[in-house]
Amino acid sequence: MFFSFASTIPSKGAPLLFLPGWGFDARIVSLYRLFRGRNLILPDSFVNPYVLLASLPIFLQQKKIAKISVAGWSMGAQVALDFFLANPNQVADLTLISMRDHWPSEELDMIRSSITTDMSAYMRGFYRKCFLGDKKNYHLFVYQLQENYLQTLDTKLLLTGLDYLEGFSLPLQFPEGVAVHMIHGSKDMIAPIKEMPYIPEATCEIFQSCGHMVLLTTGRNSENV
Numbered sequence: 001m002f003f004s005f006a007s008t009i010p011s012k013g014a015p016l017l018f019l020p021g022w023g024f025d026a027r028i029v030s031l032y033r034l035f036r037g038r039n040l041i042l043p044d045s046f047v048n049p050y051v052l053l054a055s056l057p058i059f060l061q062q063k064k065i066a067k068i069s070v071a072g073w074s075m076g077a078q079v080a081l082d083f084f085l086a087n088p089n090q091v092a093d094l095t096l097i098s099m100r101d102h103w104p105s106e107e108l109d110m111i112r113s114s115i116t117t118d119m120s121a122y123m124r125g126f127y128r129k130c131f132l133g134d135k136k137n138y139h140l141f142v143y144q145l146q147e148n149y150l151q152t153l154d155t156k157l158l159l160t161g162l163d164y165l166e167g168f169s170l171p172l173q174f175p176e177g178v179a180v181h182m183i184h185g186s187k188d189m190i191a192p193i194k195e196m197p198y199i200p201e202a203t204c205e206i207f208q209s210c211g212h213m214v215l216l217t218t219g220r221n222s223e224n225v
Helices: 029-030 049-062 075-086 105-128 135-151 155-167 215-216
Strands: 003-006 017-019 040-043 069-075 089-097 181-184 203-207
Touching: 003 049, 003 105, 017 075, 029 135, 049 075, 049 155, 069 075, 075 089, 075 155, 089 215, 105 135, 105 155, 181 215
Parallel strands: 017 040, 017 069, 069 089, 089 181, 181 203
Antiparallel strands: 003 040
16 A cells, blocks of 8 residues: 655644545545645555555655654544554554444444445445535535545455454553544444543544534644644
8 A cells, every 4th residue: 555645834743644434535635625734644545454554654664754643534543543552652643533432243244245235325325324414515525526436446445444343442451642532423323422432541522513524524623633
């Protein structure tokens, strides 16, 4: 996996790595003008969690980047947390957005069956549910990205992401000394707020009017991420 590193502006602090969720890629950053004023590291394709976790330390070493801020959304939050746990000395701070503490096997099996039978139909419904309550941004996504996503998404990659989510578990202990911030929408139907993980010492923001795409609210204000 390759990454893009945008370092065209003077910016205080570590560059920000953003990890998108399952079924999405980093193009949502430019589409919704997220994280303005930050130097960004972005994956250049849909995320395979296993490949990303193996590739990212190599990329950082090649670019001579000692520390990064990390923000993960949805599945990207699990990947962000796993990277932090494996490389705590390389993470300046960690933001976990719309993260679910676990995914039941029965639910993942239903998704596997649906995308194997008709990936396009399932993903259209999934995207609609992600944007529930946000018609303006949903219509922009449909117009700009959805059809390209449906043409380029690989069913095998989606299944790999589901396998990763099924195998994910919260650690019993967290490294100390790194600020962890959690963000969630109270109306999230993909990662219900009652299933937001508990992380000791983490700070937390709950946005009462937002669903799974709370990212669009917080990502436009880089002070929150």
